[in-house]
Amino acid sequence: MSKFEFPPAIKSRPVYGTLEARTGKHHLMIADAEGAEAILEIATPELMAKSHIIYIPKGADYGDKLRALQPAQYYEGPSYAASVQRIRHVLANAHMGLQIYLTGTEGLMGQAQNEAMQAGFPHTAIQTEHRGSVARRMQCVHCKGITEEVETDPFVCSHCGLNLFVRDHYSRRLAAYQGVCIDAEDPGNVPEPKGIYE
């Protein structure tokens, strides 16, 4: 099962919903990995005829199933970073009234949501559904570097090498949670990493 029930959390944390097919002439769906399942669940031939799917498999093999839905446009990208130029272009040239569906990991949804907001789409036009990995996109508060796909707490900042603990405090602007040095008051005393929700 790719759906995870997040425990109740502080108010800066985003809350995700469940995708619903909406009416409208144009639909943009951006998904990574298991996010494909959420698209497969709402897909109808009628909806797909008006949909552009941007999918980042990250090793999952839903590509053929998504293609079989025969969306109006389909693109598979090797990474979010590789796809973001295309996402920006599509958003910049989209019709008003575009319906946006984001599904998969928090990092994907957060970043794509920022692109959509910056392109001027109201949050009411954007739906989200979490699927798959609960890994977090983390910003190191010290060096400001972003570490993607963080699965454990604590973790090592991929930029400055500090040992960071995973906070729940979340910035939508950065699409990232905050990581803070865990052993500042007792250098070297770093607990064994555990899964974030363990």
Add this chain to the structure above:
Amino acid sequence: MTIQFNDETFRDDYSFHNSDWAIKRFPFPFHEDSYMYAVNMEQHRGGPEGSVYEKRFDVDEHYVAEMRDRAMVLADDPLRCQSLPHMTLAGWDLLELIMVSKSEDYPDLFELHRDGDQWRWVNKPMGIDDSFTFMDETTLPYGPMEYITRQTQGDFCVLDQREDNLWMDAGIVTTQADWSLDFDIGMNFFEWHAPVPLAHEKGIFVRALKFLLNIQQGAPARRLNWTMTVNPLLDTSPENYHKWGIQKTTLTPENIGSKQHLRVELQTFFRLPRSNALVFPIRCYLCSFQDLMTMPKWGRRLHRVVRDLPVELATYKGFIDNRPMMLDYLSQFDDGLPTSPGVWPDFDTEPPLQK
């Protein structure tokens, strides 16, 4: 009175110190012998002569040294000052509010000469005499918010008001109690307060926001907040926590009186005229435990507050590990006598320590 500005530091050798005058006017935050979060807001319409509440923007003996420290923080990390593009007008509003207030409240220190949009600003303690065109950014060395807040003690958050909420869309933050402007910028009132324990559940933030949304121009408000800081370090930022966190472990029973500081924020709220933004100055005052203990009432009370503070608050404020050592020290100044109500030291009427 004329102010003698201290030559002092808030880092390295920590030569920061409070004069007797500064101790007496320290904004002790506890009006009773216990503490819990509350919507503790009142009008900011002056206060007793000489108190930190008297003027709109209090200037004290630490002014010049604090501004030097701010300049150093900004040189190391320019992200401590940010303003989203739509906040420039609010920056001009803030510049005007501070220049008008300071020149009226401290005419011997600050002068503002206005001829239409041609303004001249004189800041004598900092040796500044600048002429510029109001509302023309190209005539100032920094944006308007940064320009004036490099000359004003305290951090500043400038909040845009929309959708019945406040949005942290600009600010300068170099003397903060461990939160990051760079991380929080763009958040709304509930989002940036998310890490605070207990207060959401008590409905405090819902009521506080309602109050703030209704603040009118010319009717500012204020409240106090407090925490604890080892060494008189102004820049207790999360950005630099990996450098200063270790200082918390340097307390000993011998040095705690001089090293441990009560850190009090005088927070004020002003509505700005053109932008309708709200500005939130957060002015930090530091006082060592040993200086606080010169006021018998504060000694008795601080012991009781620290002793009875809920674990969640002591943890959030970052002194849970040092609390036992603090209590060993503070208990020496608590003889069990009752304390008079209110925050004032009542030095002349409270009995001296009976032990």
